[in-house]
Amino acid sequence: MSTPFYVSPQQAMADRAEYARKGIARGRSLVVLQYADGIVFVGENPSRALHKFSEIYDRIGFAAAGKYNEYENLRIGGVRYADLRGYTYDRDDVTARGLANVYAQTLGTIFSSAAEKPYEVELVVAEVGETPEGDQIYRLPHDGSIVDEHGSVAVGGNAETISSYLDQRHQDGMSLAEALKLAVQALSRDTNGSEREIPAERLEVAVLDRTRPQKRKFKRIVGRQLGRLLEVGGASTEAESADDADGSEEK
């Protein structure tokens, strides 16, 4: 009979972390930024059908980098958790903190369980408050830890380069167009610091807009509206963030 090789727990965990990190790094990065009226999610996504961002509940949005089937699984789990909470108690009782805790537990259990391979995903859970001070952004790395972020956060392949770029330039109270412009600039430094152009049709953009009159604050920005925002980019504007295309754009 052969005896298995001894692998120290430190080594085993390091290997698993390395595996997960590599998997995440293969995907494109995405960024989440606070702006004056809410939180904006921006990422590069060639697919129109497989979303990286989605709505979890009234004020809560979800963003994920990494392996699609794994984060899709977590997303559906999150929607179920939130809807069940909201139905059993009240809509106000569903919070980003509670959801982030559930995700941390799930990811942590999977990461340290020897029977399963670690998930190659990194998540962001964001909740938009009544005021900018009430906004919450949580980043959840593959190992189940939670990082409470402010202002801006990047996850995915070149997250470190991008987030340091964002940290230097992000200010509170930016308009949506300004924030979007900054996000696209940051994302275009994805590969090795050299800049490249990302066309509008490869961008996936969504917002949690606190000025929306509906209970559900999540909205995707697509097509003409996105083009208009990108054109404005930087120049100070106020009108376009108003929900001019409310009913038609949020399917």
Add this chain to the structure above:
Amino acid sequence: MDFLSEHQPEILPGNRQLPPTQGVIEAPHGTTIVAVTFPGGVVLAGDRRATMGNVIAQRDIEKVFPADEYSAVGIAGTAGLAVEMVKLFQLELEHFEKVEGAQLSLEGKANRLSTMIRSNLGMAMQGLAVVPLFAGYDVDRERGRIFSYDVTGGRSEEHNFAATGSGSIFARGAMKKLFRNDLSEADATMLVVQALYDAADDDSATGGPDVARRIYPIVTVITEDGFRRLTEDESSEIARSILERRLEQPDGPRAALL
């Protein structure tokens, strides 16, 4: 909801055991709901009264709810059960939309409501029936549609107008005489309030506009732009103009004889 019935079946309304009872249970009942289609959308409205036997249980109950962006449901019958059913229905539509990334078709929503009513049949036979009226804007066919139900969950699409609840007979009579194919949105909102007025006129369980307490019918409009509930100012304006005319003509507008 399939997930819920596996995960936590006890919180679904249909899965609760009822104790056997003698006679009819007294619980607040909602009364009249009316709906009218017009080119470009549909209007759904309800009075504000809930009754328990001969007592007015509540004067300002709300019986018309948005189901999602493009549909609404008005409820007649046992108020408590109906409100819970609507809550679950809203949840289910929203959940489907979030998980699948697309809305259910209007037919799909109507069918779903039908199975929910069917699961309440046991309670309906003990006198706790829920009979909603479902109205929505069909984004694919680009028109407003109305669906009515019976206690067993039987679903039927209604054309032009429909009513449910104790005052529905009178409301339907009024709508039959007032309906035209070329109603504007403003005409349609006026028509439903006229119908509710006539229902309240002849049915003791339906409440008319209460000017003293400023309680007016809830009127909702669903068009291409989505669901909108008329503000209190708008619905009071309609109710007041009707009241003014009825001071001269208590029976309301007259239709032509031939």
